[in-house]
Amino acid sequence: MEENNGIAVEHAPPEAPAQSPAPHRGFIAEWTVTVILLLFGTTSLLQAFVIPTGSMEDTLLIGDHLLVDKLAYAPGGSVSKYLLPYEEVRRGDIIVFRYPVDIQQTFVKRCIGVPGDRIRLVDKQLILNGKAMNEPYAYHKTGYIDSYRDDFPGPPNMNVAEPAQEMLANHVVNGEVVVPPGHYFAMGDNRDWSLDSRYWGFVPRENIIGKPLIIYWSYDASTTALTDSGLGVRHLIDIAMHFPTKTRWSRTLRLIHGYPLH
Numbered sequence: 001m002e003e004n005n006g007i008a009v010e011h012a013p014p015e016a017p018a019q020s021p022a023p024h025r026g027f028i029a030e031w032t033v034t035v036i037l038l039l040f041g042t043t044s045l046l047q048a049f050v051i052p053t054g055s056m057e058d059t060l061l062i063g064d065h066l067l068v069d070k071l072a073y074a075p076g077g078s079v080s081k082y083l084l085p086y087e088e089v090r091r092g093d094i095i096v097f098r099y100p101v102d103i104q105q106t107f108v109k110r111c112i113g114v115p116g117d118r119i120r121l122v123d124k125q126l127i128l129n130g131k132a133m134n135e136p137y138a139y140h141k142t143g144y145i146d147s148y149r150d151d152f153p154g155p156p157n158m159n160v161a162e163p164a165q166e167m168l169a170n171h172v173v174n175g176e177v178v179v180p181p182g183h184y185f186a187m188g189d190n191r192d193w194s195l196d197s198r199y200w201g202f203v204p205r206e207n208i209i210g211k212p213l214i215i216y217w218s219y220d221a222s223t224t225a226l227t228d229s230g231l232g233v234r235h236l237i238d239i240a241m242h243f244p245t246k247t248r249w250s251r252t253l254r255l256i257h258g259y260p261l262h
Contacts, residue, residue: 045069045070045071046067046068046069046070046210046213047067047068047070047096047209047210048065048066048067048068048216049065049066049067049068049096049106049108049212050063050064050065050066050226051063051064051065051066051108052223052226052227053223054190054193054223055109055188055189055190055193055194055195055196056094056108056109056110056188056189056190056194057139057141057189057190057193058139058189058190059094059110059137059189059256060094060108060189060212060215060256061218061248061251062221062222062223062226063218063219063220063221063226063248064215064218064251065215065216065217065218065219066108066212066213066214066215066216066256067212067213067214067216068096068209068210068211068212068213069210069211069212069213070209070210071210072087072210072211072213073087073088073089073095073208073210073211074210089111089114089184089205089208090111090114090258090260091111091112091113091114091117091128091260091261091262092110092111092112092258092259092260092261093110093111093211093258094108094109094110094111094211094212094256094258095108095109095110095111095184095186095203095208095209095210095211096108096208096209096210096211096212097109097186097203097207097208097209098207098209099200099207100163100200100201100202100203100204100207101161101162101163101200103207106209107186108212109186109187109188109194109196109197109203110137110186110187110188110189110258111184111185111186111203111258112126112128112185112186112187112197112261113128113177113179113184113185114179114184115179115180115181115182115183115184116178116179116181117129117178117179117185118130118173118176118177118178118179119152119176119177119178119179119185120152120153120175120176120177121149121150121151121152122151123145123150123151124140124145124150124191126138127176128261133261135259135261136259137189137259138189138191139189139190139191139192140191140192141190141192141193142192142193146192148160148198149191149192149198150191150192152177152198153167153168153172153175153176153177153198154168155168156168156169160198160199160200161199161200161201163200163201163202164197164198164199164200164201166201167197167201167202171202179202180202182204182205183202183203183204183205184202184203184205184208185197185202185203186203211256211258212256213255213256214253214254214255214256215251215252215253215254215256216252216253217247217252218247218248218251218252219239219243219246219247219248220246220247220248221235221238221246225238
């Protein structure tokens with residue numbers, strides 16, 4: 001996802017590479033923060049993003065427009081830490097961060113591992129700290145097993161980004177990736193179609209911008225329409241003509257929650 005006129009968009013990944021929500025700050029607190037951000041927000045408090053690819057389906061859809069809480073993971077000051085809802089990044093949180101390979105781009109993924117966690121995948125199944133995880137948000141939209149993507153980590157792979165090569169070479173112990181201090185491991189919910197930590201390594205803590213708070217608008221648009229700047233006018237015309245019918249009204253003002261992984 002990269003910023004374009006204040007809106008962040010994520011590049012599509014290369015080819016082939018329920019239950020109760022997390023009890024974050026509570027329903028009333030979430031809506032209180034939402035209203036404050038909407039009324040008084042500036043770029044230091046929130047940022048608008050649009051989802052242009054399917055890497056987080058079906059949690060976040062192409063065309064979902066989000067407000068991101070930039071205060072959620074901010075370091076608390078001596079006084080502000082008692083007044084504002086700062087929190088640590090937790091397993092299962094959906095996070096917004098600068099793409100480690102190119103910080104001009106911004107990605108949205110789910111945090112799967114925090115510092116010290118041991119991670120592996122066996123036939124698409126996530127094994128976290130030796131325990132098979134229940135992931136109701138995860139989708140597998142291909143029927144085949146990819147030897148690297150679905151049985152991870154494998155041997156050093158020259159077809160992935162350099163940070164991922166370093167991860168495979170230096171942070172694999174007994175067949176598991178071990179998340180180093182100050183870093184996180186992130187994956188898309190659409191596991192078979194996500195350019196994520198399997199392909200570019202860990203997310204440094206300083207790259208994390210915040211957490212998606214709310215879908216303020218969702219519009220049924222294509223990846224091409226949202227990423228090709230040359231089609232901007234055509235996209236605006238499409239919105240003008242089809243706003244009532246292509247707006248996903250059921251997703252409007254939907255709060256976004258993580259899912260606890262233990």
